[in-house]
Each structure stands twice: as structure tokens, then as C-alpha cells.
Amino acid sequence: MEISLKYLPGGRAATGRNRMAQSDLDLKEMALKEDLKFYFMNPCEKYRARRQIPWKLALQILKILMVTTQLIFFGLSNQLVVSFKEENTIAFKHLFLKGYSGVDEDDYSCSIYTQQDAYDSIFYVINQYRQLKNISLGTLGYEHEGSGLKICKQQYKKGAMLPSNDTLNIDVSTETECIFLKPQELAGKKAELKLNSSFFNLEFYRLIQVEISFKLKGIALQTIHARELPDCYAFQNTITFNNGAHSGKIKIYLDSDTDIQECKDWHVFSSVLQKNTQYILVFDGFVILSCFASLILCTRSIVLALRLQKRFVNYFLEKYKRHVCHADRLEFINGWYVLVIISDVMTIIGSILKMEIKAKNLTSYDVCSILLGTSTLFVWVGVIRYLGYFQTYNVLILTMQASLPKVLRFCCCAGMIYLGYTFCGWIVLGPYHEKKYQQSGFPVTDLHEFLKDHGNVGYRKEQTSMPFICCCRRQQSDDNLILIN
């Protein structure tokens, strides 16, 4: 950051002329200059100048350590939850989908091509569900309030197909028929009767989809290791046999919606189990405290800066009868402080959420992840500011600052071409070679690099005169059509 000479009152020549009249103004000016100088100093210089110990810097370093530690602990416990959900979904696929290969085919799990396979797959689900407790390795149970197994088929209404002359009688409106198998009656005669009913006589030419859904409950015992109460889960599984396209291929989807619930259904008795999370809660408390301190210090700095700004504006108006332009006023508001404030607020909210989750009052892992993650990103990025105080890094950061608008402008222009290209490619090439197109993307790199190379050329000039305070900046009319008489 450089303040150009031309700004502040003009050299010795000017001061030599009317020194007497301006003696009191000079004093005020002196103080302002001193304050400005001090304001734009970095911590080291401030320490040298006024022996001011850099509390904010120390606090930021402490915060980095604490916030990162907190994030890692939260991430690890979060990962346990996610992997439990994922492994259960995979286990369901292996248990309920006949001929599941272990890898999903596309967005669906597997696909079938013959009528026999369709019947087999449907009854396989029912049978596996029936004997689930003897098969499954997990701690699963039927959900009692639920309606057990629900099988629905959706088809076109009043359809008929006469094979003699290939007449197809289709009604546009669809109807949905459902059948229920309660867990209690699964092995009984009633179930047998239902399974032999005409419901399972599928007419594939008008069948749109068969949907088998059931609710299971499970319990994640892993948290017992940490002497915490276990989380209970409700799995809402939906197996869909999608024949919507009538293309001879039925795609089978297994969708497992997992919710973390309080352990109401499972009655967990345990001899020594107790809440053992005090230490982590205390640590979270410290994080909140340090963020609060940092928040206050930064807010104070911004308030002081605004006051200094006001003084400078007044002085400028008094002396030169001109208003300080908007860009120069903005220089007084330190963007880094704003970043730290945002980061602090996010950390505080995130930490409170985290404490609630630990106390089993909340289960919103996602919101908490985003808050803590973003704040940690900001804290780490904030360190770059302190690197900026070392001179060699300073150039780096100034360069980045200066080139940002150029990069944005270029992105806007390239984005235009890219959008046109995307639409054109999608319609002309896309549907025919769906997968290849997705892989190739747009050869933007070449063009990108080429233009960036050029951008640097023009950039070198500006770099020498990084403008700091210039009121009447106007774009040089270097590219205009000049037709002077």
C-alpha cells in the first residue's frame, strides 16, 4: 500500500511560503499524518513504533489451532455417522436386490430384461424381508407403527392388448394399486394368499412401475466405545422397478432414506453407560470464548478506522476543498478484519450447534459442517494477511488483488462462449454419445491460457502504478475512434 506524494501538502516549497498562518493547521496535520502512518503500519512496525504488543495476531494464531482441532474432532465423529449410513445402504442392496453385482450400473443399481427376472426379483425382495432377522448381520428391526411391506404398482388405466391384430388400447390416466404385508402376518397363510393374488399378474405393456417400500430401524452401537448413548436410525427403503420407458429394460433403484432419531423404539439398557462428553464441551466453550474475543478486537479496530477516515475526510475537505473519493474511503476499511468477523460469527454459531448435537438435542450435522468448514477456511486464508507483512509476500498479494478484476472479466467473456458451446454441443452431439460428451467437456484451456498470456502483457504496465488514492480516475480512451477535425 503506497500513498503518493502529490496528495499530501506539497513539499518544502509550499510550506516555506506561509508557515505562520498554518502553524495550528500544521499541528493537526502532523497528528493526522502520524495517525495515518501508524494505522497503515504492520504489527512489527507498530511494536517498534509504540511498543504495542500484537494481541490480535496472537489471538488469530491461537484461534487457528483451536478451530482446526475442533474441526478435526467434529469431522471424525461425522464420518462415523456417514459411513454407517453408507454401509447400511450397501448392505440393503446386497440383501434385497437379486443379482446385485456390488457396483451400481448408472444411477440405478441393476437392470433386468426378461419377464421371469422381473417376477423373481420382486418375490426375492418379499422373501428376504420376511426372513430378515435370520439373514441380516446388522441390528435391524421392523418398524412397528409402519404398515410393514407396501407393494404398489402404477399402470395405465383400462389397457388391453389383443395379440391377434396388435391393437393397443391405452388410457392416458394412470392408476396405482397397493398391497400391504404386515410383519406379523408375514409367515402366515394370509400372506401366501396375498402373494398368489392376481395383483402379481403383471401386464408389462401397461405397467409403469412397481414400488416396494418398507421401514426398518437400526442402532449404531459404535458410539458405545466412547461411552456415549447410541444413535438410533430409521431406514425408509424404497425399491423401484421402473418400466416408465417401456423400452424392454426395467431399471431397479434402491433408495434408502436414513434419519437419526432418538432411541424410542429400542430400549437400550446398559450398566455403566453415561454421558462422557464434558471435556469436548469445555473445549468448545473455549473456542467460543476466543472467537468472541477476536470478534470484539476486530470490531474495535474497524470502529477506530472509521473514525480516522472521518478525520481524514474532514481535513481533506478543509485543506483542498475537495471530497475524498469513494475508493480511497474504502481503503480505510480493512477487508481482513471483515473476514475475521464473519469467520468468528460462523465459528460461534457452529460451535453452539456442535454442542447441541453432542448433547443429542439436534441432528443437523450438515449445517454444522458447512458453518465450521467455511469458518476454518476463512481463518486459514486470513493467515495470508500476516504473510503480507513480509515484503516479498506483499508483492504476491498485491498482484493477486490487481489481477482479480481482469480474471473476472475474462471469465465472464469465456463463460459466454462456453454457454453457447455447451448448448450447441448438448443438442448436436450430446444425446447421441451421452457419456463421451460428459468426459470431454470444453477445450477452454487453450483459449484460456492464450488470453491469460495476453492479459499479462497489459498488466505489467499497471503494476508499476498501483493506484492508491486517485479521485478523478478515468479510463484512458486508448481504444477510441478519434476523428478530430
Add this chain to the structure above:
Amino acid sequence: MEISLKYLPGGRAATGRNRMAQSDLDLKEMALKEDLKFYFMNPCEKYRARRQIPWKLALQILKILMVTTQLIFFGLSNQLVVSFKEENTIAFKHLFLKGYSGVDEDDYSCSIYTQQDAYDSIFYVINQYRQLKNISLGTLGYEHEGSGLKICKQQYKKGAMLPSNDTLNIDVSTETECIFLKPQELAGKKAELKLNSSFFNLEFYRLIQVEISFKLKGIALQTIHARELPDCYAFQNTITFNNGAHSGKIKIYLDSDTDIQECKDWHVFSSVLQKNTQYILVFDGFVILSCFASLILCTRSIVLALRLQKRFVNYFLEKYKRHVCHADRLEFINGWYVLVIISDVMTIIGSILKMEIKAKNLTSYDVCSILLGTSTLFVWVGVIRYLGYFQTYNVLILTMQASLPKVLRFCCCAGMIYLGYTFCGWIVLGPYHEKKYQQSGFPVTDLHEFLKDHGNVGYRKEQTSMPFICCCRRQQSDDNLILIN
């Protein structure tokens, strides 16, 4: 675009000398200058100068929105058609190819290596075809006019192989034998007889290929959702057992040619079905209208520009007794307008095609895709022009303009080396490691970057004197504007 000062008559010094004699010429000159100035202005400046509202700009923005919306609707319906075709082909492969793994091996679907497998695979096709209606999940039917299943074997004529002394008696000419199985007689005794005939006693040493072909018809019911009449399809499937190489490996190809037809064979009765595409047709109409308006406005601009050009040429001839060179004349024809005109014409044709397709009169999805896609690309690229009016983007676009010939020249040179390399690599390495070669390609990047780096060096000079009007351009003083008074 800059017109240098030295061009038009020379400053005050020159005008001061014989002001009287040139007073009428000056007036004409004044008007021309004024018009030229106005012509090369951008919309903002035009608005400031003569309060001319930028209709064309507004129209282009409207057009972008409409054309893109239209493209997306068309693309979505197109994608349904394509995915229906693809899924049917995959379903056929699963139904008719024994041991099909789900993934094509190379350009063929699967391959067999023993005589038993060959017989099994052929009879598998026949059996599956026979009971197709009981197996297939899709709404398929036999094509009645067709000849049912057609099995052809192509082999060398009069071949014989005596195992005793390994004598091979081969005639160069080939013969093709065919057998037909009508759908009506598939289950009868006649079919059994045919299948047990000597036709299926294959002599592999002279067999070239077995081709089983049959026609199926299908119906895509998905469009019923949109309350449109369903499309009917004819699938011409050809399963080829290719033994042409006699290498001990028979490659099996399944080729499914799909045609969209009017639903003649299928008699679709539906209670509430009706054409429900008015809204889309009306929208298409608006697109055509807006394109037509843009077409007229741009044509008018070009006509006006040509008139101005004529005036300038005459003036120049009159004043300097010289012809304006070709390059400068071209400056008057705005390339962007040409782009917009081409785009408009394509959109209009494409939209008419699209309306016809929607009305089930045409099925040429491909032509329509290309027309609409290309026109959308042009419309989006056309936006760059308006970005050019902002000064910072202008440099970008001028740079691209200036560097294009250099890039083309480089491509030509590199292409030469690449072609030589390709031929050499193909013959020396290619056949032995076919797949590896395809992956590696040519390490052109390094060279490319190197030369581009160099290209920039020379380029920086030229950039300062972006040439606008130069009559006597010659290779040596290649880009300079020389027009000494």
C-alpha cells in the same frame, strides 16, 4: 477500432491555407466525417449522441432468451427419443446374445471360440425370437409384412477339407444360402423341420458369416404423459456371426437400425388423448417472428453501411485521387451482422422443422438439432460483440483477432509434422500395439507451447499498432498504416 489522425486532412495548418476554395468540399467532408463517426460508435455512444434507442441490442437479448428456451425444450424431447432407442438396443443384446456380459467387448458385442458355442448362440437367437412376447419386458411385436426370421450363411463355394492329408479345396467365389422362419409357423412342425435341416450343419473352415435378421416393431408410450400421440418404431435387428478372419474367433455383432414411423401397425385407442402442443407451437411462432425482425434490422444496417462505404470511396477518390484499398472497404461490412443474419436464417428454418416434427409430419430430429444448435451457438457468440463496447473487453477481442492468423499458420505447420508422424507411427508401431497407440497420440503439446511462447515475443510489437486502414500494405512494413499526405 481506431482511425489515426494522420489520415484525414491534415490538422489546422493545412486547413488554414486554402480555406475559401474548399468551403463546399469541407461541408461535404464534415457530413461524411460526422456519419463515419456515428457509424463506428457503439450503442451507448449512439444513444448519447442522437438519442437513438438500441433496438437491435434489445432484440438480441430477447432472442438469446427465446432461442435458448426453445433449444432446451427440443433437447429434452430429443433426449427421450435417443434414450428409448439406446435402451432398446441394450435390451436386444441381453435378450438375443447368449452370455452377453452387459458391456461390448470392442466394436463387437461378444465373441465365441468353440464350435459348440457357435451352434448354441445361433439356436439361442431363434428360441428367444420364438418366445419373444413371453420374455420381453418391452411392448414389442413381430412385423407382419416382413419375412419373419431370416437366417443367411455366406461361405466359400465348393469347399472341401479332407482331414487325412490336410487338403483344402477352396473356391474364391462365395455363395449365400438363406432360410426363412415366418412368425406364424414358429412353433409348428415346419419350423422344427427347418431347424433340423442340413442348413445348420456348418462347415467352419469355409463359413464366412452367419447373419440372422428380423424386424420388430415397438411403441414409445412415454409421450402419452404429455398427452401427445405415441411414436411408433421399427427395429431392423441384424445379428452377425463374423468368421471372415478364420482366426478361431467368431465375433458377434448386434446391429439395431431404428426408424420412427407413423403408428400404422399398432392401433392405439385412447379415451382422452388429444394433441396438446399448441402452447409450444405458439412459442415457436414467436421465436420465428423475433428472428425475422432481427434479420430485417441487420440487413438494413448492412445496406446502410454499404451506402456509407460508397460515399467514403467517392470522397477519397475525389480528394486524394486514389482508390480505397480492399481491406479498408471490408471494414465497413460488420462481420457481427453477418453472423446474426446467418444465425437468424438457421433459427427460422430450424423452428419450422421443429413445428413439423411436433405435428408428427417429419421425423428428421438430426437436421433440426444441427440447425438449432448452431444458431444458438452463434447467438451466444454474438453477445461477445456487445462486450466489445466496454473498453476493457475490447482489447481482448482485438487480441484474438490479431492472433488468429498466427495460430492458423502454426497449426498448418504442426499439422504437417503431425501427419508425417501419424503415418509413420501407424505403420511402425500401430498394428502391433493398437490400443496403446490410440491412447498416446502425439506429444504435440510441448512443441506447441514452445512455439506459442515465441509467437508472443513478436506479437507484442504489433499489438501497439493495431492496423485499421492501410492501403499499400506489403510484407516488409507489414502492419503499418502508411498514408502520407
Add this chain to the structure above:
Amino acid sequence: MEISLKYLPGGRAATGRNRMAQSDLDLKEMALKEDLKFYFMNPCEKYRARRQIPWKLALQILKILMVTTQLIFFGLSNQLVVSFKEENTIAFKHLFLKGYSGVDEDDYSCSIYTQQDAYDSIFYVINQYRQLKNISLGTLGYEHEGSGLKICKQQYKKGAMLPSNDTLNIDVSTETECIFLKPQELAGKKAELKLNSSFFNLEFYRLIQVEISFKLKGIALQTIHARELPDCYAFQNTITFNNGAHSGKIKIYLDSDTDIQECKDWHVFSSVLQKNTQYILVFDGFVILSCFASLILCTRSIVLALRLQKRFVNYFLEKYKRHVCHADRLEFINGWYVLVIISDVMTIIGSILKMEIKAKNLTSYDVCSILLGTSTLFVWVGVIRYLGYFQTYNVLILTMQASLPKVLRFCCCAGMIYLGYTFCGWIVLGPYHEKKYQQSGFPVTDLHEFLKDHGNVGYRKEQTSMPFICCCRRQQSDDNLILIN
């Protein structure tokens, strides 16, 4: 190519002094200058100067067309041969290897882990060989002169393993035992006896490898389409069960050595078969002719250049009493001509080879491929020379010329680091993560780019003074240790 003024006798000032005495020398000098000027002209300038029609240029263009066409024809027929060999190898793997998955595991085809599998796999080979003619789809036959199936087992001599106290009695020297099964006796009792012999009682702890080898003959009938005589092939198949590592994993290799032979064993009778390759032979003849013409023209040019060089050297010695330095002498020898000559010689030899192959006298496809491929590469690269005559390309080529030594020098330096890195990486990381290491390679790119960037900096200076004739060139001692007194 530029000739600097300073070289040739010195301006008007010098010539003005003793014009009389030098009048005859001046005439000679004039002629030499004229010849030098003409020699370094490009075809266009030569045509303008002396109306010399560029025969060589025309011939080169004709040659490109002919050589490329010839290459494509040869490549296509070559590809047939290669794919026949490859497909046969794959077919053998499917026929003789039990449980072959269709893809080779590593460098071996498949692997077994239990004793039962080992016995099964060995007897599977024997059985498949026995009934080969009834299984195989290819036109294969047993080789009659050969010894049929040869099964060899290599094991450590006099080994014994007492299970009681785990004593292993191993002799270092190995012994090899073999058994032969003639094709004639394959189905007989003799074969049964042999198969039940103690030979097949394998002692895995001392078994090193089992090798089953047999010879088959085949015939590629595909060439009949082109009315050529078919090629006959001899396949020497070796199936190796490698237990050398005694690690509990036997790797199975199938090695198929294929030789193209004259059809001695197979007696091919064919009614209309005849050699139908005259057209191609005639075309090859034309290629040879054109290359010969180009060869003569280029040799003549080089001879003329050497004469001119001699004249220049003499003149220089006479006038300046100095020898022309080696680098300047080399300027007279046009590298492009040398390239064309090499290319021509290779094409001629390659074409003759190709004709011999077509006439079934030779089967050395490989040598012919390399000759024709390299010559085509040279011919295409040679075109760049003519691009060099256009001025904008000239810069490109000169740049490449100038930067070549720099690039080579860099490669040498980076190669040193790379070699060290490779050895270190191989020993430290290599054996433990074999595959990962192969993928990662050496991150040379970053360093490379960095240095190239730097190279350009220094390069820009040199570029302005592309040295053409400088006798006493010496590297500037810019990096030396200067210790002036």
C-alpha cells in the same frame, strides 16, 4: 537465410581506391556474388530471377502423394496379418487355458493357487488338444513332422520332503523330464497309459515348471478375397506353468510364436485363384521411379553446392588471406537435401521389399514397415522446408533451429537428475509399490517449464542476431570469474 553485408568486399569507400587493379577480380567477385545470391534464393525467387521452373518442388509434392498412398495400402494389408496373429493367440488362450477370463492378469494369462487346479489345468490342455478339430472354429491342423504334444517338467533333482520333521532334501541341480503324445496316438490306449503314468504325479515342493508345447498350422483365407494366394502360418504354442518362486501361486503363460510360411503342408486347390497384384506392383514401380528422379536431382544440387562452396573458399582465401570457418562451410550443404536423399533411398529399398512380400518371396513385414514409415515421416517433415520460403513461417523454423541446442542441453541435464531419481525411487519405493511407481513417474514438468521460461529470456537477445556467417564466434565469457589486477 540472410547474408550479411560486412562479408562481401567493403562498400563504395573500399572499391573507390584501387578500382583499376581489381577490375578483373571484381568481375569474378560479381559473378560469385550473383551465384551465391541465386543459390540462397527460394524457388519463387529463382523463378522470378531466372525463370527456373521448380522441378524439385513439384516432384516432392508428387512424391508425398505417392509415398503416402503406398504406405496406406501396405499398412492395411499389414494390419490384416497382425490382427490374424493376435486373434489366433486370443483364441488359443480361450481354448487351452481353463478359467481364462478374457483378460491377461499381468504379464501372465492366469494363475492358480491349489494343487487340484494345477492338475485340472494340465489335463484340460491335453484334452482340448486331443479334440481340437472338433472344437476350434479356425482352420487349424496338427503339424505332422512335429512330435505332437510335448510335456516337460523341470524340477530339483533328488528332492524329498519328510512331513514328520519338516526336513527338506534339495539338490541344487535341476532335471527335466519329458513325455510325448503323437497326434496319431491321442485317442488310443497308449495315450491313456501315458496320462496315468507316474509322470503326472507332481511333487510341487520341488517342481519348477511344467511346459506343454505343440505346433499347429493354420491358413489365413482372408487374402482370397483379393484373389491372392493365402498365407500359411505355423503356430508354436508353449503353455508354461511357472512354479519357480514356490510362493503358492503358479502363473500360467501362453506363448504363441507365429511364422508365416509357404503353404507346403496345406494343399490349397482353387478353381480361379491367380495372382492379381499387377496393379499394385506397377504402382510400386512408379514410386521407385519418382524417388529415383528426386534422388538424382538432390544429389546434383548438393554437388553444385559443393562446387560453389569451393569457389567461395578460394575467393575468400585470395581476398582476405583467411580460411572460411567450418560452420560457414556447412551452410552450403543443404540439410533438407540430405533428408530427401535419405528418405528416397529408404523408400526405394522399402518398395522393393514390399514387392517381394507381395510376390510371397519374403515375409519380413517388420523391416519393410520401418523403412516405409520412416521415409514417409521424412517426406512429410521435408514439406516444412517449403513452408520456410514463406516469410512468416521462416521465423518459426529459424526459432526451432536456434532453440534446438538449448533444448538438447537441458534434456541432458534433466536426464542426469532423472536417472538418479529413477535409481533411487526404484530401490527405495519401487519394489514395495510396484504399480503406483510406474504410474507416477518423475514430476519433471514443473522444473522443465520453469527452466524453459528462463531459457526464453536469454533467447530473445540471440534471436535478433541470428548469426549466419561468423568465423571467430566465441561464447561470451559472461559467467566467468573476473579478477583483474
Add this chain to the structure above:
Amino acid sequence: MEISLKYLPGGRAATGRNRMAQSDLDLKEMALKEDLKFYFMNPCEKYRARRQIPWKLALQILKILMVTTQLIFFGLSNQLVVSFKEENTIAFKHLFLKGYSGVDEDDYSCSIYTQQDAYDSIFYVINQYRQLKNISLGTLGYEHEGSGLKICKQQYKKGAMLPSNDTLNIDVSTETECIFLKPQELAGKKAELKLNSSFFNLEFYRLIQVEISFKLKGIALQTIHARELPDCYAFQNTITFNNGAHSGKIKIYLDSDTDIQECKDWHVFSSVLQKNTQYILVFDGFVILSCFASLILCTRSIVLALRLQKRFVNYFLEKYKRHVCHADRLEFINGWYVLVIISDVMTIIGSILKMEIKAKNLTSYDVCSILLGTSTLFVWVGVIRYLGYFQTYNVLILTMQASLPKVLRFCCCAGMIYLGYTFCGWIVLGPYHEKKYQQSGFPVTDLHEFLKDHGNVGYRKEQTSMPFICCCRRQQSDDNLILIN
């Protein structure tokens, strides 16, 4: 390396003034200059100046050859050991894991999803172990001292699950139950009894893991080829059925810890076996000798350099009354010699280790690999120094030297952003799309390139003044806030 003029006494003008008084000092100065000049010469110049034969250079070249040869020999024998271990592990997986596909799934070998599969897999291991000697292809034996097969199950204590009302009674503490099957009793009735015991009645809801471990011994006979004594191995296999997550998926791990041991258990008798490694030991001896020689020569050079440094410092103090700064003193210590010394020490230690390994006294292949590999890397990198003597390479190396701090500084800054990004990405995206995140990484390349481009701009200036001896170097205050009165 350049020594600037300003340093050493000032030109002829200065020396001309008071020549008499300084005559003795001049003599000393002369000698010092002469020595300094000679010290900073390269071998070629030294040879020209004092006919000093470059022994060190010759020795380095000899060393490269010897060290590389040694490394290759060691690497090859090392690779045998590693591949034996790996192949055994793969063989164990095929032998003991039911349904092992040949490829590990993730970090575990395979996974099971039903109770039946769990029982089957466990009993499969026991059965395969029982009949190992009849199945395995390797030379394996049971370890007699060991306890045979050890099966342990770890589960939550006092658990009970009443299916009626889904009550789960879990105790936090875990218990581990084990069962042993000695190799002697494997086939007997005792084993049958144990296998039918209630131990194998698993309660999956409280089961944490089942661990089957056993010890096997093997012998690598491959070394017999080289007439060396064979290595003996102890395999500690542990098969873990991990149900810790209770997610319905049991992951199966096979862990094979391999130790190289002396052949105590196996009694290997062999008729002609003898230690046949003299040649290699002698070669290793020569390597040690040459390294020792190089070590001595380099140490001597450094000692001489330090003496010269002392003389220079004294002279400088005497003449200019100033201390030579630290950076200039460091110039006397040749970094290359230090590198060579480190490399030599590592080679010597590595070679001694290698000899011990060959003599079967040690088995620490890893340490030896690292020592020999690193030393070879250093030796190859050391060659670059000699390239530095050629002037064109010199620029390359100086450039690398100059740019290193910049690169490091950039890495530090980018690393900060990267760390923040990593933490944020891990918590926000990571757990939900684990694999995708790992692949994508951080798009650091763009930023990296951008900044490097800028770095070059500033870099070009410094390059011209590569500072060699500058005592009072201070950073230019180019980015500071200047507020002059």
C-alpha cells in the same frame, strides 16, 4: 560465479599512487589473488593453469559406475524377496477367503452381508487350514511351537436381545473368548467337538469381531539358483471378520506379516550347496574403497578451502578494516563437496549392511535400500556440478539457485490456502462423497501458474545482478508507505 571488481584493490589508478609502501603487501596480495583465482577455477582450467590432473573428477565418474552397478544388483535381489512376500499374501487370500475375487475391495479383501455367509467363511478358513498341505502349491508348513489355529471372538459383555419388544441389553465393556486348534488334533474327534461347541453360535447383534490367526512357515527356494542358502520365512496370518460398525456388512481382512528368519525349522540338506557370493562381496569391497578415497579427497579440499578463507578474511581485515560478511564466507565452502561426502558415508554404511545381508547375518533390506538409493541419487545429482563447468549449463544452474527461495516462499503461501481448503473441503464435501473428493484434489495449478508468471516479471530484473559478494544487502523498501513531509 563472478567476483565483482569493486572488491579487490582498485584498478591501476589506485596502485600507481603509493606503490613503494605497499610492495610487500602487494606480494602477499598477489599470492592470495593467485590462490583465489585457482580455487574458483574448474578442473579444465586447473589443468591448463598448473597441469593438475583432475583426480576427483575421475574418481566421481568411476564411483557413478560402481555405485549404480551395486544398486542394480541389490535391487534385483531385493525385488525377489518382495515379490515372494507379495505372492504369498495373494496366495493366502485365494486359499483362505471364500469367494475372494482376486482384487481387494477397498482396504479390506472382501465383504459379506448374510449370517450364512459369515458361518461359511469362518468354517472355510478352518477347513482350508486343516488340509493345507494337500491344497497349497507352496512349500508351507505349520509352525510347531505355535498354538496352531487361534480363533477369538470379541463381543459386548452380557448382551441380550428380546425380539418381542425390541429390547437391547448392552454392557459397554467387551469380552474376548478364544479357542485353539492344535495342528496335531486337527483331524481328530477333539477338533470336531470344538467346532460343534457353542463358541460358534454367534450373536451378531453384540459381536464386534472374529479373529482367526495362525502361523505358517515357508522357504524361498529361488535363491538356490544362485547357489546361495535359501531364506526361511515365518508368516503370521490374521483373518479378521470386522463387525465393529454393526451396519450389516462384515469386512474381511487378511493380514500377512512376513519375517525373514534363519532356517531353523526347516532342515535343508543339499548335496552341492555352498556359499557362492565371493565375487559380489569383493565388488562391494571395491565400492567401499573408492568411496573412502573420494571421502578423503573431498575432506582435504574442504580443509584447504577453509584455510584459504581464513587468509582472505585476514587480508580483508588488514586492508579494509572490515569483516567479510557471513554470506561471502560461505562461498568458500563448496556445497558439492559436502554432498559428495554425505553420499560417500551413506554408500559405505549401505555397502557394509549389504554385505551382512548377503552373508545372512542381517535381514534389514529396508534400511539398506534407503541408504544405497539416497546415496546413488546424490552421486547422480553431483554430476550436475561438472556440467556447471561448461558455460551454457552454468546459467541453468545459477537460475535454479536464484529461484529456489522464491519457489519456497510461494509454496508456503499456497500451502496456507491449501490447508484451509483441505479442512473445509473435508468437512463439507468429504464424508458424503469420499472417493470423488480424493480424486479431485485442489485446483492449485491455475493459481500456481498465474503467480509463477508474475514471479518471472520481477525475477528478470534480479537476474542481471546475481549478487555474489555483498555485505550490506538490504531489501529495497519498494512497497512501503511513504509519507514524506
